Structures are given as structure tokens and as C-alpha cells.
Amino acid sequence: MRRGWAGRLAGAIFVSSACVFLILPTLIVVPMSFTSAEQLIFPPVGFSLRWYVNYATTNAWRLATLNSVLTATGSMVLATVLGTLAALAISRGRLPFRGGITTLFLFPMIVPSIVTAVAIYNTFAKLHLTDSVAGMILAHTILGLPFVVINVLAVLQKMDWRIVDAARSCGATPTRALFLVTLPAIMPGVLAGAVFAFVTSFDEVVVALFLSGTSAMTLPVQMWNGIRFEINPTVAAVSVILIVFATAVFAAITTLRRGTP
Amino acid sequence: MATPASWMSSRAIALLALPAMLFLAVLFFYPLGTLIAYSFSGSGPAANYQKILANPVYLQILQRTFTISVATTLICALIGYPLARQIVAASPRGRAILLAIILVPFWTNLLVRSYGWMIILNPKGAINQALLALGVIDAPLALVYNTTGVLIGMVQIMLPYMIFPIVAVMSRIDARLVIAARSLGASPLASFIFVYLPMTLPGLMAGALLVFTISLGFFVIPAILGGPRDLMLAQLIEFNINNTLNWGFAGALSTVLLVATVGVYLVAQRWFGLGSIWGAIAR
Amino acid sequence: MATFNSRRRFCGQILAAAAGVAAPTFSARAQSKKIVYATWGGTWEKAIRGAWFDPFTKKTGIEVVAIGGNTYGKFKAMVDSGRVEWDVVEVNPDFQWIGQKDNLLEKLDFQVIDTSKIMDGQHLITPYSVPQVLWSRVRFYNTNAFKGDNHPKSWADVWDVKRFPGKRTFASKANSGTLEVALIADGVPMDKLYPLDVDRALKSLAKIKGDIIWGDTNAQLEQFMKDGQAVTGLVPDGRALAAVDNGAPIVIDYSQSMMTWSTMVIPRGAPNRDGAMQFLKYAMTPEAQAAVALAYTYGPVTPDAYKMIPMDRAKILSGGPQQNGKYFLADEKWWGENLATANDKLNAWRMA
Numbered sequence: 080m081r082r083g084w085a086g087r088l089a090g091a092i093f094v095s096s097a098c099v100f101l102i103l104p105t106l107i108v109v110p111m112s113f114t115s116a117e118q119l120i121f122p123p124v125g126f127s128l129r130w131y132v133n134y135a136t137t138n139a140w141r142l143a144t145l146n147s148v149l150t151a152t153g154s155m156v157l158a159t160v161l162g163t164l165a166a167l168a169i170s171r172g173r174l175p176f177r178g179g180i181t182t183l184f185l186f187p188m189i190v191p192s193i194v195t196a197v198a199i200y201n202t203f204a205k206l207h208l209t210d211s212v213a214g215m216i217l218a219h220t221i222l223g224l225p226f227v228v229i230n231v232l233a234v235l236q237k238m239d240w241r242i243v244d245a246a247r248s249c250g251a252t253p254t255r256a257l258f259l260v261t262l263p264a265i266m267p268g269v270l271a272g273a274v275f276a277f278v279t280s281f282d283e284v285v286v287a288l289f290l291s292g293t294s295a296m297t298l299p300v301q302m303w304n305g306i307r308f309e310i311n312p313t314v315a316a317v318s319v320i321l322i323v324f325a326t327a328v329f330a331a332i333t334t335l336r337r338g339t340p
Numbered sequence: 341m342a343t344p345a346s347w348m349s350s351r352a353i354a355l356l357a358l359p360a361m362l363f364l365a366v367l368f369f370y371p372l373g374t375l376i377a378y379s380f381s382g383s384g385p386a387a388n389y390q391k392i393l394a395n396p397v398y399l400q401i402l403q404r405t406f407t408i409s410v411a412t413t414l415i416c417a418l419i420g421y422p423l424a425r426q427i428v429a430a431s432p433r434g435r436a437i438l439l440a441i442i443l444v445p446f447w448t449n450l451l452v453r454s455y456g457w458m459i460i461l462n463p464k465g466a467i468n469q470a471l472l473a474l475g476v477i478d479a480p481l482a483l484v485y486n487t488t489g490v491l492i493g494m495v496q497i498m499l500p501y502m503i504f505p506i507v508a509v510m511s512r513i514d515a516r517l518v519i520a521a522r523s524l525g526a527s528p529l530a531s532f533i534f535v536y537l538p539m540t541l542p543g544l545m546a547g548a549l550l551v552f553t554i555s556l557g558f559f560v561i562p563a564i565l566g567g568p569r570d571l572m573l574a575q576l577i578e579f580n581i582n583n584t585l586n587w588g589f590a591g592a593l594s595t596v597l598l599v600a601t602v603g604v605y606l607v608a609q610r611w612f613g614l615g616s617i618w619g620a621i622a623r
Numbered sequence: 624m625a626t627f628n629s630r631r632r633f634c635g636q637i638l639a640a641a642a643g644v645a646a647p648t649f650s651a652r653a654q655s656k657k658i659v660y661a662t663w664g665g666t667w668e669k670a671i672r673g674a675w676f677d678p679f680t681k682k683t684g685i686e687v688v689a690i691g692g693n694t695y696g697k698f699k700a701m702v703d704s705g706r707v708e709w710d711v712v713e714v715n716p717d718f719q720w721i722g723q724k725d726n727l728l729e730k731l732d733f734q735v736i737d738t739s740k741i742m743d744g745q746h747l748i749t750p751y752s753v754p755q756v757l758w759s760r761v762r763f764y765n766t767n768a769f770k771g772d773n774h775p776k777s778w779a780d781v782w783d784v785k786r787f788p789g790k791r792t793f794a795s796k797a798n799s800g801t802l803e804v805a806l807i808a809d810g811v812p813m814d815k816l817y818p819l820d821v822d823r824a825l826k827s828l829a830k831i832k833g834d835i836i837w838g839d840t841n842a843q844l845e846q847f848m849k850d851g852q853a854v855t856g857l858v859p860d861g862r863a864l865a866a867v868d869n870g871a872p873i874v875i876d877y878s879q880s881m882m883t884w885s886t887m888v889i890p891r892g893a894p895n896r897d898g899a900m901q902f903l904k905y906a907m908t909p910e911a912q913a914a915v916a917l918a919y920t921y922g923p924v925t926p927d928a929y930k931m932i933p934m935d936r937a938k939i940l941s942g943g944p945q946q947n948g949k950y951f952l953a954d955e956k957w958w959g960e961n962l963a964t965a966n967d968k969l970n971a972w973r974m975a
Binding site: 395396397400401455458462463464485563564566567568569571579580581582583584585586587 | 694695696699721722724725795836837839840842843846850851852962963966967970971973974
């Protein structure tokens with residue numbers, strides 16, 4: 080659709096303002112991470128890399144980063160697999176009370192995370208799942224499931240099932256049809272859900288706080304501990320590192336996936 | 341229309357949900373049920389619930405929580421939908437850049453972000469100083485420690501949740517349908533309202549669902565950026581869990597929130613025909 | 624019980640093994656000579672590591688492992704589940720009753736812990752807890768707003784917005800001293816504050832409601848002090864001192880200040896109960912108290928410690944000479960029992 084230059088200009092202004100809005104508080108944090116003061120203050124004082132050095136050299140921070148990456152990846156995979164299958168079942172299977180079951184899958188999102196944390200702690204403790212990465216992965220899978228289900232369901236609405244029927248009538252087995260036809264068709268929804276599941280886990284602090292112990296600390300928990308008394312600038316440095324890293328990964332993936340929307 | 345050969349019996353497909361359901365049943369619903377059951381303990385089975393009804397403050401807080409969540413959802417929809425449209429219409433490179441920018445807030449720790457907003461929005465902060473210097477305003481605007489601050493903070497956090505599902509659905513739309521509508525004589529506005537928008541509705545609904553639900557449970561942003569009138573339910577629940585150890589009451593508050601939320605879903609389903617969300621069969 | 628998918632557990636174990644983190648085994652920690660200390664963290668943790676943990680380890684050979692996340696919710700969840708990971712926990716004094724009500728605390732062995740050197744004060748020591756350090760909530764005023772001698776000298780002055788215009792800041796949690804100073808401003812003498820007449824306090828607060836800027840976190844209070852958004856108010860002394868250090872134009876006034884303390888407890892079922900008792904015994908010695916007072920701006924709970932603290936340090940600490948006779952001790956027992964109702968009333972009032 081062609082729009083006049085006024086329409087395009089308005090559109091550009093809108094998009095740029097929205098982008099600025101989205102990254103503004105993060106931008107503020109960047110200069111603060113270079114402060115030489117012991118506290119996170121604005122405007123920042125001096126210039127120093129000590130908080131970056133602190134992050135890189137402190138064992139606790141490194142372990143927390145590793146734990147976070149493992150937990151987020153693990154729960155993303157588990158949530159995406161379970162959630163996609165569930166969405167397929169809801170959309171195409173003959174489930175009784177379909178609306179009710181879908182709502183049940185949304186519960187982990189509806190229930191405030193502090194309530195989830197308190198509720199599951201006892202069960203996890205009895206199963207020896209506290210203070211372990213495995214337990215953290217399972218807990219975050221609970222939290223990530225609704226995101227996958229919602230996103231995959233949304234895309235399943237637009238799915239033209241005739242292409243699956245066509246594949247089957249060409250002789251494909253159900254499994255091949257699933258992997259070679261259905262999944263690629265719903266991939267945007269699956270990816271959106273996976274991204275949400277990953278980020279939800281990576282940024283999650285309330286449940287992680289309950290389930291963490293001396294060995295299974297995650298990055299947000301470590302950051303939160305550095306914020307309770309006064310805001311330790313290492314927290315700001317970590318945020319900057321995460322952004323740079325994530326952007327780099329994103330750029331790498333996009334260049335590799337040239338051609339796919 | 342003749343029923344095509346199903347590629348797998350519907351019963352078998354239904355079983356695909358089983359792993360997820362078992363997983364949640366054991367690790368989530370059973371523990372949650374225990375906590376809800378606990379909310380019925382105390383000086384009487386309904387003691388905690390009577391407390392909620394007896395004190396108008398709690399209902400006020402519940403109502404405010406819903407209001408703020410609805411407002412956040414609407415604002416996110418108004419900003420997020422056009423933004424999603426731009427993303428899908430952009431070149432692959434532009435799209436990647438925009439998506440990266442949208443993901444950037446995700447990588448910033450929530451507390452750090454809230455602190456950033458506190459600094460930007462306060463009467464002596466960057467925005468007010470800029471506006472004062474430009475002569476646009478005479479006195480600093482109250483942008484923080486009130487509902488405005490809460491909304492600004494929450495919209496910034498929720499926008500990605502709105503944008504992604506919409507983008508996912510939009511990217512699967514056959515653009516030729518819109519072109520066809522135009523070539524049949526429909527105006528741009530009409531073809532948008534009657535052809536494009538309905539096709540993207542599942543994405544919009546999914547985004548709205550996500551934003552609304554997550555907003556209900558938020559307490560960090562209202563605590564840091566809000567004023568006394570912006571006390572949200574999750575803050576109260578957190579207070580009862582972490583300060584007074586009144587878990588029975590916290591359980592009761594959570595149950596009320598749960599029931600109210602599910603109630604809203606049912607109402608919305610009836611009014612806005614959200615059957616598409618629950619996976620109505622396409623044929 | 625319900626069927627549990629054994630395949631998932633297997634996968635979980637593989638993952639755990641891959642991460643090199645095994646499911647925790649609770650070997651008798653007493654034999655491994657280690658205690659776990661749950662702390663608020665930050666620079667405070669650094670201070671007590673130097674002042675308490677390292678000397679304690681040198682003296683007894685018991686290692687102290689610090690860990691964060693000492694929230695009451697986690698405390699209760701841990702004790703209820705029967706798998707306690709902490710030995711000593713820092714808490715606020717209201718937990719002396721809140722924790723005991725839910726049967727979460729170990730009874731202290733006062734044959735081991737010598738409490739004779741601790742100062743006199745109502746509810747400082749209970750069968751389940753000892754005080755950790757003293758701190759206070761004090762009045763400050765901004766020297767740019769109030770020049771020379773024309774500054775608020777009492778809480779009644781703070782209530783006089785005509786003579787001393789500007790915003791006042793108070794913490795929004797009910798037990799932050801806000802209600803107490805409102806009563807003092809209304810004419811209640813300091814030794815007759817408790818039990819608090821919450822309604823009277825709220826009526827008093829209503830007189831300056833429009834001039835109050837509430838702090839929901841300590842960081843906010845400090846920000847208000849620093850950038851002058853608030854010209855006077857009630858703040859924790861540690862925050863005020865930090866603001867002064869960072870160049871804020873404020874002066875701290877100890878008159879009519881509220882003194883309180885932080886507490887240490889042992890969770891019921893702690894793995895190394897004996898080691899925990901040893902630690903508390905050490906922390907209650909005047910030497911240990913003096914060490915922490917030199918490392919962080921908190922006051923020692925043992926008055927003898929002041930013999931080891933130089934005067935210019937002593938006069939910025941809680942309980943120091945500058946505060947003599949000018950403070951009241953918070954009644955933490957009243958707060959332990961009435962926090963919920965008082966907080967509800969304050970919230971309702973603030974929202975109206």
C-alpha cells in the first residue's frame with residue numbers, strides 16, 4: 080500500500096519514539112555502570128571499569144551466570160516442547176472442556192509468582208529439588224508453559240490444515256507430517272513462545288529466590304542480593320553486559336537466518 | 341464440506357496434552373491446592389474471606405489492580421499494534437533491528453529498569469529538566485510516585501508481550517487477501533477494518549491476554565514508581581507472605597484474584613467472542 | 624501419591640549431573656564445622672565478614688558461609704518443609720514474635736550465650752533471639768532550605784508547615800516510626816507512646832498530609848534527602864549518614880529519635896545448632912560489637928564496647944553520647960503483634 084510522505088514521516092516518528100521509550104531506562108543505566116562510586120547514583124561520578132572487573136572476577140557472579148544460562152535454556156526447551164504439544168492437542172484434538180483446560184494452562188501466569196513460590200516450595204523440598212539447577216529448570220518450566228501455549232495457539236488459528244492433509248495424501252506418516260509440515264507452519268508462534276519462556280526464566284527472581292541455596296544461585300537472585308542494602312553498581316554492569324551479549328547473539332542468528340521472516 | 345482424512349485420530353492428538361497436564365498437576369496444581377485449602381483455616385473456615393469483604397480497603401485495592409491492568413493493556417494495544425505492523429512491513433534488516441530493540445528491555449534487570457525510570461521521571465530528572473529548559477512547561481510535571489509513573493513503567497515492560505504474538509500472527513497473513521479487497525473497490529480504511537484487522541485478531545487477543553494477566557500479578561513497578569493510591573493486590577499478598585507470615589490470608593487474597601481473573605476471561609469470551617483463543621475448530 | 628513421570632526425573636538428574644551440581648545431601652553439618660549465615664548482603668555483609676566471621680573462624684575453627692535471601696517467607700517455607708539450610712539468620716525485631724508464633728525458632732541456650740553485657744531495654748532479648756546491632760530513625764533537615772538557626776527542632780516543628788515550608792518524607796511501612804513521631808508532634812510524651820493510638824496518629828498525620836512524600840524503599844528516602852525533594856523527615860540514621868558522606872546538604876538531629884535494633888535468630892531444625900550458639904556467643908562480646916561498630920555505622924548493643932571506640936566515631940553511632948536521653952526505644956513486641964492491623968489502617972488512610 081502506498082502512503083504519502085506525510086504518512087510515512089508520521090510512521091517513522093512513531094516508531095522512533097516507541098523505540099526510544101523502550102530503551103530509555105536501560106540507556107540511563109549504561110553510564111551509571113561506569114561510576115567509580117560505591118553506589119549507583121545519578122549522575123555517575125568518575126569513570127571506572129571496576130564493576131565490570133568485579134563481575135568477571137567474582138566467583139559468585141560467574142557461577143550465577145552459568146546457572147542462569149542453564150536454567151533458562153533448559154526450561155525454554157522443556158516448556159516449548161510440552162507447550163507446543165499441548166497447544167496442538169487443544170486446537171486439534173477432541174478434548175472435553177477445551178476452554179477450561181486452556182485456562183488451566185494459564186494459571187501459572189495468573190497466580191502471582193510469590194504465591195507460586197511459597198506453594199511449590201514444600202513439594203520441591205520433599206522431592207529434593209531445592210538448591211539445584213534441575214529443580215530451578217522444572218520450576219521455570221511451570222512459569223514458561225503459559226507463554227508457549229498462548230503464542231502457539233494464536234498461530235494455530237491461522238493454520239491451513241489442508242496442507243497437512245495434502246502431505247498425508249502424498250503418503251507422509253503422521254510424524255513426518257508433524258515435523259515437516261505443521262511445525263514449520265506454526266514456527267513463528269513456537270519461537271515467540273520459546274523466547275518468552277527463556278526471558279521469563281532468565282529475569283525471574285521471586286521463585287528463584289525461594290528455590291536457590293548456596294549452590295544454585297541465579298543471576299537475578301545475585302542481583303537482587305546486591306540491591307537490598309544499596310544498589311551495587313555491579314548490577315548495572317551486568318545489565319550492560321547482558322544487553323551487549325544478547326544483541327550480539329541476536330545479530331548472529333539473524334544474519335545466519337537470512338531469508339526467513 | 342467433505343471431511344478430509346484426518347492425519348491422526350483426534351483422540352490421539354488430544355493425548356499430546358497429557359505430558360504438560362501431568363507436569364502441572366504434580367508440580368503446580370497440587371501445591372497450589374494445598375495453599376488454597378490453607379486459606380480456609382483460621383478462626384473459621386471463611387474467616388479470611390470475611391476479612392476481605394469486611395474491609396473496603398481490600399476491594400478498593402482489587403478494583404484498582406484491575407483498572408491499572410486494563411489501562412496498561414489498552415495502551416499497549418494502541419502502541420503495540422501499529423508497531424507490530426511496521427515490524428512486519430519492514431525490510432528483513434529493519435525487522436531484525438526493531439526486534440532487537442524490543443528485546444533490549446528484557447535483558448535489563450527489572451529492579452534496575454525501575455530505578456532508571458525513577459531517575460528519569462522525578463521532578464528533578466531528565467525529562468522535567470529538558471521540558472523546563474525548552475520552556476514547554478513552567479513547573480515540573482508529576483510523572484512518578486503516581487499512577488502515571490506506574491503506567492509508564494508497566495507499558496514499557498509489557499509492550500514486548502503485546503508485540504510478539506501480533507507479529508507472529510501478522511507474519512502468517514496472506515497479504516494478497518488485502519490486495520484482493522482493494523481491487524474489489526474497498527477503501528484502505530475499509531479493507532483494514534473488515535479484512536486485515538479480523539485476521540490479526542488472534543494475535544491481538546493473545547497479546548492482550550498476556551499483558552492483562554501479567555499486569556495483575558505485578559508488584560515491583562507499583563511499589564517503586566507508584567504512590568499511595570497505586571497499591572496493587574500483589575503487593576498486599578507479598579506483604580502477607582513476607583512480613584506478617586499470614587499465609588492463610590495471602591492464600592485467600594490469591595484465590596479472590598484467581599476467581600476474579602477467570603471471571604473476567606469468561607465475560608470477555610462472551611462479549612468479544614474470544615472463542616478463537618480457546619481453539620475453536622477452524623472448520 | 625500422584626504419578627510422577629520418572630522419565631522427567633531422570634532427565635532432571637542428567638541435567639543436574641551435567642551442570643555439576645548434585646541434589647543436596649544433608650550430612651551432619653556440625654561435624655563439618657561450618658555454619659550458614661543468612662544476611663541482607665551488600666556492604667553490610669562485607670563489614671560483618673571482617674568484624675565477625677573471620678575472627679570467629681580464627682577463634683573456633685568454624686567456617687561461616689554467608690548467603691542472601693533472608694526473607695520471612697522463605698524462612699517459614701524452609702522450616703515448614705523440614706529441610707532447613709540456615710543456621711543463623713538476620714531479621715527485623717518484629718520477627719521475634721512473628722517467628723515464634725509460627726514455631727519457627729530454636730530456643731537459645733543462655734548457658735552458652737552470655738547476655739550480661741547487653742544493654743537494658745525492653746524486649747531486646749527473648750528466649751529465642753538476641754539483638755544484633757542498634758540503629759535509629761532520626762530527623763534530618765536540609766541546610767539549603769533552612770538557613771542558620773531557623774530549622775525544625777522538634778516533631779511539633781516539623782508539623783508546622785507555615786514556619787518550615789517544604790515536603791516532609793516518611794517511610795510508608797507502618798512500623799517505620801511514622802506513627803510514633805505523629806503522636807509526639809501531637810503532644811504525647813515519649814515514654815507514653817505505647818500501646819500506640821493509631822487513630823490519633825493518623826489524625827495527626829492528616830494535618831500535613833499534602834506535604835508528605837512517601838518513601839517506599841530506603842533508597843528512595845536517601846534520594847529525596849540528596850536531591851532536596853524533601854526538606855525534613857524521619858529516616859534511618861545509616862542512610863542519613865551515607866547521604867552526608869555523599870555531599871547532601873543535610874544535618875542530622877538526634878532529638879526525639881526512635882532507637883531500634885536488628886535481631887539474630889536460629890531457625891528450628893538448623894543443621895548446626897551448636898555452631899550457631901557459639902557464633903551468637905561471640906557476637907555478643909564487647910570486642911565483636913566494637914569491631915562491627917567501627918566497620919559500619921551501627922551502634923553496639925553492649926555499652927562496654929564504647930570503651931574501645933574513639934569519640935569521633937562514637938558520636939555518629941546509635942546509642943552514642945550524642946543520643947543520650949534524647950531517644951525512645953521502639954516497642955517491637957507491640958509491633959510484632961499489631962503490624963498487620965496498623966499497616967491496613969495506614970494503607971486505607973493513604974489511599975483515601
